[in-house]
Amino acid sequence: MGRRVAIVGTGHSKFGVRNDVNIAELAYEAISKAISSAGIEKKEIDLVVTGYVGGWSSEGLAPVVVMEYAGLTGKPGYRIEAACATGSAAIKTAHDAIASGEADIALVVGVEKMNESPTPTVVEFIGRAGNYFWEFENFGLTFPGYYALYATAYMGKYGATEEDLCRVAVKNHYYASMNPKAQFPRAITLEQCMKSRYIAWPLKLFDCSPITDGAAAVVLASEEVAQKLTDSPVWIESIGVSVGTSNLSKRDQFTSLNAATLAAKMAYKKAGIDPENPAKYLDVAEVHDCFTIAEILAYEDLGFAKRREGYKLIREEQTYIGGLIPVNLSGGLKAKGHPLAATGISMAVELTNQLLGKVEKGRQADIKNGRALAHNIGGTGHYAYVTIYSLSKPRA
Amino acid sequence: MTRSLPVWWRRRIPRYRLIGARCKECGKIHYPPRTSCPYCGSNSLEEVQLPRRGILESYSVIYSVPGDNRLNAPIIVGLVNINGVRIVAELTDVLPGELSTGLEVEAVVRKISETSDTGIITYGVKFRPVLGAGSGAGQDTGEA
Numbered sequence A: 001m002g003r004r005v006a007i008v009g010t011g012h013s014k015f016g017v018r019n020d021v022n023i024a025e026l027a028y029e030a031i032s033k034a035i036s037s038a039g040i041e042k043k044e045i046d047l048v049v050t051g052y053v054g055g056w057s058s059e060g061l062a063p064v065v066v067m068e069y070a071g072l073t074g075k076p077g078y079r080i081e082a083a084c085a086t087g088s089a090a091i092k093t094a095h096d097a098i099a100s101g102e103a104d105i106a107l108v109v110g111v112e113k114m115n116e117s118p119t120p121t122v123v124e125f126i127g128r129a130g131n132y133f134w135e136f137e138n139f140g141l142t143f144p145g146y147y148a149l150y151a152t153a154y155m156g157k158y159g160a161t162e163e164d165l166c167r168v169a170v171k172n173h174y175y176a177s178m179n180p181k182a183q184f185p186r187a188i189t190l191e192q193c194m195k196s197r198y199i200a201w202p203l204k205l206f207d208c209s210p211i212t213d214g215a216a217a218v219v220l221a222s223e224e225v226a227q228k229l230t231d232s233p234v235w236i237e238s239i240g241v242s243v244g245t246s247n248l249s250k251r252d253q254f255t256s257l258n259a260a261t262l263a264a265k266m267a268y269k270k271a272g273i274d275p276e277n278p279a280k281y282l283d284v285a286e287v288h289d290c291f292t293i294a295e296i297l298a299y300e301d302l303g304f305a306k307r308r309e310g311y312k313l314i315r316e317e318q319t320y321i322g323g324l325i326p327v328n329l330s331g332g333l334k335a336k337g338h339p340l341a342a343t344g345i346s347m348a349v350e351l352t353n354q355l356l357g358k359v360e361k362g363r364q365a366d367i368k369n370g371r372a373l374a375h376n377i378g379g380t381g382h383y384a385y386v387t388i389y390s391l392s393k394p395r396a
Numbered sequence B: 001m002t003r004s005l006p007v008w009w010r011r012r013i014p015r016y017r018l019i020g021a022r023c024k025e026c027g028k029i030h031y032p033p034r035t036s037c038p039y040c041g042s043n044s045l046e047e048v049q050l051p052r053r054g055i056l057e058s059y060s061v062i063y064s065v066p067g068d069n070r071l072n073a074p075i076i077v078g079l080v081n082i083n084g085v086r087i088v089a090e091l092t093d094v095l096p097g098e099l100s101t102g103l104e105v106e107a108v109v110r111k112i113s114e115t116s117d118t119g120i121i122t123y124g125v126k127f128r129p130v131l132g133a134g135s136g137a138g139q140d141t142g143e144a
């Protein structure tokens, strides 16, 4: 449906506490690299889509500030928001504009400066990501608390342990140690994770992704333009999107995210991937590990593991390089960092570089199928985006 | 947090009592109460008092607590299943080590918070283990 769309340029800032730059400067670190790697001039850009959640940052109209600093004033542009899935929503929006023929070249940027607010403010703001009156104001249920309810239900039903959760953190920190863009480029031990303090039992500090400043950008182009610009476009083969309930109490089970399951189904169908055995079609995946339990739920929602058996994948190290399917070789949200609106775009940057064989030694996946998957969740399964990236031109 | 008295006043009833809304067309019960049914599209719903006993489906002990509830940390939050209607609420009169999924719990009215600036004390529903109840115990289906 519509015209084919490819990634032709990528840029990624260093993630972490970035008090050294303002939001426009941070965004421009990613934008300038994306534009130069695409080999285009700014005047060729038809559309600028800015992903930004904000709320903790001093800039209210970040896209305007970002575009002015980048020298893109005057072009069509707007802000996209879908909580922690904002980056994927921004890519989808730009993709659709190109697919429809509205634009030939679009710049997509996601930026967040979460450290401009003190931690309790950020915790309160993110806590409102659920159903504010009924679950936050009444009971003080925090964002880690939402995922903790999933963790408790999952562990109680299937026999996963706190060690299994920590194994996810150990893997993601291990790969982050080889990613210079990561907020925490260092390995941790299982013992370190198990000994860290509880934030929302059974989730400990090392089960949680950090508060991060960062930016990521991609340049998308139509088929005709992409083939003029590069010999190695990375195609957006399919995107599945689903929205979950606002109230957690409206959900009928707490061992998987329905929205993610539905989004995966849509993405697989369009790409012609067998939902019973998707790992066979893919080389690598970036999944939304805002908390370690979320990565285990993702294994099942994406069909990498059977229901009830997601935790066995990490226990048997099947999501390391050489296993069934390597997951979060960037370090994931857990160790690379999670600047909300940049996260989905950071996944696109990482998977583009993975598919092109361009990431650091030690964390490069073997590319055989030429396909990669991004799983980006907003809130606690409030939004789910599953995007398939491919080296070969997708079916029309 | 809400600082306004009128807003607080309007919210007093659902805070104190387990009031849900039952769809007169399809019979689904919704909590929190609402005026239209997303399942069948009906606008014909009536308020119902939910049973006060349910089963603990999941829980978490929250150590990093935001806002005015910070002084009460850690707080235990539970996901309670009352005949298929789910409620997220604080658990009380229990230590974290005494909890397990499947435990039978009952609703009680307790102090929820006290705002630091206006001094308004908020009461609301919390759940506690039913005395002598164990995992998988029978469920009271009657109206409270």
Ligand SMILES: [Zn+2]
Pocket: B023, B024, B025, B026, B027, B028, B037, B038, B039, B040, B041, B042
């Ligand atoms: Zn109905």
